[in-house]
Amino acid sequence: MQARLCGVSLALAPGEACYIPCGHVSGGGLAFDGGGKLVQLDEADLLKRLKPLLEDDAVLKIGQNLKYDYLIFRQRGIRIAPFDDTMLLSYVLDAGKQGHGMDELSELHLGHKPIAFGDVAGKGKDKITFDQVSIEEATRYSAEDADVTLRLWMLLKPRLMAEKKRTVYETLERPLMPVLAEMEREGIAVDPDLLRKLSNDFATEMAALETEIGKLAGESFNVASPKQLGEILFDKFSLPGGRKTKTGAWSTDADVLEELAAQGHDLPKKVLDWRLLAKLRGTYTDALPTYINPQTGRVHTSFAMAAAATGRLASTDPNLQNIPIRTAEGRRIRQAFIAPKGFKLISADYSQIELRLFAHIAEIPQLKQAFADGLDIHAMTASEIFGVPVKGMPAEVRRRAKAINFGIIYGISGFGLANQLGIARSVADDYIKKYFQRFPGIRDYMEATKEFACEHGYVETLFGRRVHIREIKSTNPGMRGGAERAAINAPIQGTAADVIRRAMIRIPEALAEARLKARMLLQVHDELVFEAMDAEVEKTQSVAVKVMEQAPLPAVQLSVKLTVDARAAQNWDAAH
DNA sequence: AGTCTCACG
DNA sequence: ACGTACGTGAGACTC
Structure with a gap:
């Protein structure tokens, strides 16, 4: 630029x-x-x-x-x-x-x-x-x-x-x-004043936490240093649950600290709070304003087309594909991504695209039917595996089924699922066994995909994109296991990437044909962000949704429909 | 430059 | 017995 x-x-x-x-x-x-x-x-x-x-x-x-x-x-x-x-x-x-x-x-x-x-x-x-x-x-x-x-x-x-x-x-x-x-x-507008305010708020909170952490530790130390933190927790206080990283240092990642916090230790809990704020401040509130282009007043990311092997894009300088959303503090940062006066931001995202494509690719009739019926897919999975009726289902049951559904896309392992859900390995193994019994096509797909990858050294998406799987013949079981999971995941993640690429290619011409001045600004894997004049918002939304939902045609006939939700607002948080 | 940690889908 | 959820980018610390 x-x-x-x-x-x-x-x-x-x-x-x-x-x-x-x-x-x-x-x-x-x-x-x-x-x-x-x-x-x-x-x-x-x-x-x-x-x-x-x-x-x-x-x-x-x-x-x-x-x-x-x-x-x-x-x-x-x-x-x-x-x-x-x-x-x-x-x-x-x-x-x-x-x-x-x-x-x-x-x-x-x-x-x-x-x-x-x-x-x-x-x-x-x-x-x-x-x-x-x-x-x-x-x-x-x-x-x-x-x-x-x-x-x-x-x-x-x-x-x-x-x-x-x-x-x-x-x-x-x-x-x-x-x-x-x-x-x-085109770039996207960012509100530097809001970010500055957030940065100050976060700094104040961090300073308070640092004081409390120092008191609990009995000494002041650099909270940002995992090395110093590990020594205080596990050498000085000899807390249980110490795990070493591959270089022999104490691990202090969120899992370790959360476990300690759950046992009632205040220090690790405060470090977790501090880390959340430090991350948001360092990576977002302080870094983003430095990317505002003085000529355009906007932030212009770069999209890398050949970074992810699966066909996904990557965003750099700055990365606008990892703007926070999961915590309340994080969403305040998203609120700083705005439309100028007289304009709105529109966010249009595919609903459950990877699970839908998985249902098609692996040919799982019950999953396809559930999508055709517009059911809550995680609740449906839960009722199938756990035999609990969808009506009045406890949130915890649905949460477990959701984790399993994601696990399936990633090439599930009992270890990984147990880790994710914080349950015993044996229980996780049992869930997976039940899942495979209920949907036998899934195990078939996984085995067939691994076999294909092993024979050819690659897998392909529905559109014919080829993803080579290097370690598939590795004699190291860990490496090979990783490669097998990558092989299971790549056709799903890759087909979703292909679908949104098709949509993105067609959208500028569709907008032009509809005589709309709206601009496409960002892609976040299953989401497109647009900026439209107030008067054009509804038409833009309808064009975007139509093109995105029809994107795979006519190259590929899907046995599941793709659905897209779109919303408009003054900022990205409200539009999403 | 490598490691650890953590933000996203 | 082993080591594991898939794909990324970036900041801070450490050496």
């Missing part, structure tokens, strides 16, 4: 690439080489000459992580098209095998280690910005970038056809890139 353009590198054939500098500092605007020859162009002139090429329908533009370049040019009135992205090609072909950054791909596929950026621009306190790099060195670095990208494309593009992944690339990856770029560009 704020990067200045130093230059553009281009490659037309392997081994031949160039760098066109336009923003280096040497020579104050225009740079000359030793012989007095002009080696730097004026940016406006460069863009004017490149625009027809970058927008020419007959010229394919190839890039690595092209969303970055797309944004740079989009900020300057140029929309790159048509294009291929070697990062996305790699992601479609090799998700789960390795990362998809250029340096890694170059070493792997070309056997060539590119010049490290740190060697060119330095690191730490000696770091310079790229405009200060000499044009000679910038040329070596940048032209190599373009050359490597072209060479990668020549290897990866034919594999796309040979490995039958063209549809995934062309319907789920490539068209999403400009959509995400526009979302990033």
Whole structure:
């Protein structure tokens, strides 16, 4: 959003690439080489000459992580098209095998280690910005970038056809890139005054807790240090339930502290309270305002398309996919995400999408029927396993069934379920046994999926997205168990990711067709956040819901319906 | 840079 | 007997 353009590198054939500098500092605007020859162009002139090429329908533009370049040019009135992205090609072909950054791909596929950026621009306190790099060195670095990208494309593009992944690339990856770029560009409004107030409130509470913690500990120490905390709890006071981390230090995670708190110890309880506030303050109330772009007044995240092996997006700088919601204090932070005056935020989220897709993929008739009947799926599960009628069901019974339902999606284990519910391993094992008896298709699906993964080394989503499972043949039972659970989870999580990707690709055109000015701002795995003028809120909601619910069609016929709930309000908390 | 912890779906 | 819920990103501490 704020990067200045130093230059553009281009490659037309392997081994031949160039760098066109336009923003280096040497020579104050225009740079000359030793012989007095002009080696730097004026940016406006460069863009004017490149625009027809970058927008020419007959010229394919190839890039690595092209969303970055797309944004740079989009900020300057140029929309790159048509294009291929070697990062996305790699992601479609090799998700789960390795990362998809250029340096890694170059070493792997070309056997060539590119010049490290740190060697060119330095690191730490000696770091310079790229405009200060000499044009000679910038040329070596940048032209190599373009050359490597072209060479990668020549290897990866034919594999796309040979490995039958063209549809995934062309319907789920490539068209999403400009959509995400526009979302990033749009940004979301955040209320810095509210965040500052929250930060102060939290700081006051933390200071009070620190005093109390110091008194209980008999000494003042750094509450933020797990090392010091562990020594006080388990060496000084010799409290029971001490567990070691893999490096031999005392574990002080929330599970350990909650157990101690349940035994009536005040110190760990206060540390838990302190940690909640420290987390919210450090990660959100204090960090978010520093991301407000001074030109737009909004926060512009980056969405990473090739980060999660399952097809999910990731959000960075800042991560807007983990804004608090589970605690009252956390929701106060969500209230700082706002729509400007005269606008509303709309949140539209899929209801139980992973369980619905699981019912379809694993072909579980009772689950499908329950969704068709619009039943409370966790209550239904509870009544099936525990034989308790849905009417008048105790909340605890439903909570257990809900944990089992989530466990199923994650590749359930007795250990994990017991841990989650705080019950004995034997009881958890019993629940799972009953679950499998009641829905025999589930065990079949799990066994079949593990077998498929073992035979092929990968699993696939309904849309044909391939997720490689590296450790599936590991002789280490722990590693292999983890890989098996990942294999069970990936088709479900991945299909849900595919569905929302389809929706996101179609939404901008659907909004345009409906003559709506509303903008899509954020994606949070099963949720899309929009901003709409007050007068357009209802129409926008109806377009979003319609496109999201119909997203899988016609590529895939689902035997369960997908339902979407949408709500509008002045802030994200109220809209969700 | 690695570890621990914890925020989200 | 072993070690386990799936997928992420980020901040603080520690070395």
